[in-house]
Amino acid sequence: MRWSSRLLRILKNRCLSVELQVFSPVRRQGRGGIFFMARIRRLLGWLVFFVMTSREVPAAPPSSALSGQDFVALVPRGSLVMVGGGGVPRAARDYFVAEGKKGTGKLVVIPSASVSGPGKPRQEAALEWAGDFPEASVLDCATRQDALKPEAAQVLEDAQAVWIGGGQQSRLAELYQGTPVEKALRAVLKRGGVVGGTSAGAAILCKIMIASQEKKPDEPVMGVGWDLLPRVIMDQHFMARKHEARLRNAVRTNPGLLGLAIDEGTALVVNQRLLAVTGTGEVRAVWSHNGKEVRDLQLKxxxxxxxxxxxxxxxxxxxxxxxxxxxxxENGSIVAVGGGGMVPEVVEKFMELAGGKEALIVVLPTAGEPGDSDREARQAGSFFKRAGAKNVRSLPGVKRAEVDSPEYVKVLGEAKGVWFGGGRQWRFVDAYEGTKALEAMRGVLARGGVIGGSSAGATIVGDYLCRGGPLGNREILVPGYDRGLAFLPGVGIDQHFAQRQRFADMELFIREQPAFLGVGIDEATALVVHRGGALVLGPGQVHLYRQGKPKRAFTQGEAFQLD
Structure with missing residues (x-):
């Protein structure tokens, strides 16, 4: 076959594989000398493995140190394809090839996890993929010293795809962890490439990895891997080798990290922040908040x-x-609208609470879908301008450099009103949680100003974040994205309430979260909260749900207490 002859030329001219020259003179000795040096090699190998797995495993940042912007910054820019061993699922292979053919279309195979030596598995590893790529190279260093040489990382300089074979992840760590090769692998992802691996080649992608296990199968030995997928501990051959106990112990000793277990014949594809499972098995997410209780979630x-x-x-x-x-x-006011349009009396009320037509009103359009010009126009505060507001300022930035900039903090520090537009509420969390801008927004209320929003902008002002899921808004309870910005403490706010028949969802909410007050707001209707209580404006109703109490509904002009 044509690609076979091309591959032989590639292997001859491009492969990087350096033999252990220090041992080569011994081969001229008798069989006893050869066996003696073989034992020395094995002893040295175990010594290096012990050092690699015994080095201090880096601690994960404490929970309090991470917020919305921090999580977003950790998202890989490219793609990862992680297989739990066994065969590579067809859909995962097709995805890897499609992503790898973008850009330069160059593939680099790293078969170094195999314990059979650098020469034997090299051709087999490349042959598996070479027919799918216009160019393929192999990186297979025999020693860590070889991996530290400039030419090792240079093999990856223009790579679009990298595949890491199975074997022993401790060997991959021994050779490449902390070297320019690891840095070059991160650069592949940074420029939008794809990195994949099976078995050990998947486990090594995480900085804190399961290197091996003690004599007891449920006691993992933790090691230091590569830092391509942050805050994750990967385990493979999950069900086939009964690894459940060891992964649970691994996350128990590393609270706050996410354990991901992949069955054989199964792949987890990470496309930036989107995860997808393909193959014959499942992926299980496992974690522990406190180092004691372990929770899990199945992904099929x-x-x-x-x-x-x-x-x-x-x-x-x-x-x-x-x-x-x-x-x-204690101070200020909240105006939460259930979506579906802004009636004049609600707009006028918000402007009144902000201090009149001359007051500075800041509009935050950061939850909207890109390209939706109508929604962007509303979010930019056009309804305020039509009502006569003369000082409306839009702050569309979502990156930390923008959100925490002196300009944004100054504008928010002078604002009398802040308005959150519609869209998807999780985008507000990603943009503002833990920022200086959020503290400046709290200052608006402290000064007696007003904070409000419609649809997603109504939900975000609450304490519990209803329908916060990034993949859809059908679920009212989405762990992970379940914390609002809490301008109005103790409540979870749902919108489009009667129009979308969300009554059963709210009943589920108060059953699962009985400590919160559930608030459902109909379209074109506003819940206005101030220090003395609350009232309703608009044609619909505001519905209150409290565990153990009858549901209540209030209409236009009715005043009431929230609790």
Whole structure:
């Protein structure tokens, strides 16, 4: 076959594989000398393995140190394809090849996890993939010293795809962890490439990895791997080799990290923050908040196996939410609208609470879908301008450099009103959680100003974040994205309430989260909260749900207490 002859030329001219020259003179000795040196090699190998697995495993950042912007910054820019051993599922292989053919289309295979030596598995590893790529090279260093040489990392300089074969992840760590090769692998992802691996080649992708196990199969030995998929501990051959206990112990000793277990014949595909499972088995997410209790979540192949990486990170690190206070305000006002349009009296009320037509009103359009010009126009505060507001300022930035900039903090520090637009509420969390901008927004209320929003913008002002899932808004309870910005403590707010028949969802909410007050707001209707209580504006109703109490509904002009 044509690609076979091309591969032989590649292997001859491009492969990087250096033999252990220090031992070569011994081969001229008798069989006893050869066997003696073989024993020395094995002893040295075990010594290096012991050093690699005994080095101090880096501690994960504490929970309090991570917030919305921090999680977003950790998301890989490219793609990862991780197989739990066994065969590579067809869909995962097709995805790897399609992503790998972008850009330069160059593939680099790293077969170094194999214990059979650098020469034997090299051709087999490349032959498996070479027919699918216009160019293929092999990186297979025999020693760590070889991996430290500049030419090792140079093999990866223009690679679009990298595949790491199975074997022993401790060998991969011994050779490449902390070298320019690891840095070059991260650069592949940074420029939008794809890195994949099976078995050991999947486990090594995480900085804190299971290197091996003690004599007892449920006691893992932790080691230091590569840092391509942050805040994750990967385990493979999960069900086939009964690894459940060892992964649970691994996350128990590393609270806040996300354990991902992949069955044989199964792949987890990470496309930036989107996760998808393909193959014959399942992927299990395992985590522990406190180092004692362990929780898990099953991800099966198909649409049911899709999830969001940031959501799982947040779920692993954050304790379940609890109310930050009673549903009341000490200063300022809240105006939460149930979506579906802004009636004039609600707009006028918001402007009145902000201090009139001359007051500075800041609009935050950061939850909207890109390209939706109509929604962007509403989010930019056009309804305020039509009502006569003369000082409306839009702050569309979502990156930390923008959100925490002196300009944004200054504008928010002078604002009398802040308005959150519609869209998807999780985008507000990613943009503002833990930022200086959020603290400046709290200052608006402290000064007696007003904070409000419609649809997603209404939900985000609450304490519990209803329908926070990045993959859809059908679920009212989405662990991980279940914390609002809590301008109004102790409540979870749902919108489009009667129009979308969300009554059963709210009943589920108060059953699962009985400490919170559930608030459902109909379209074009506003819940206005101030220090003295609350009232309703607009044509619909505001519905209150409290565990153990009858449901209540209030209409236009009715005043009431939230609790």
């Amino acid at each position: 192949a198909g649409d049911a196996g899709k999830d969001d990486l940031v959501r799982l990170w947040r779920m692993a690190i954050n304790q379940p939410p609890s109310p930050s206070g009673k549903p009341a305000l």
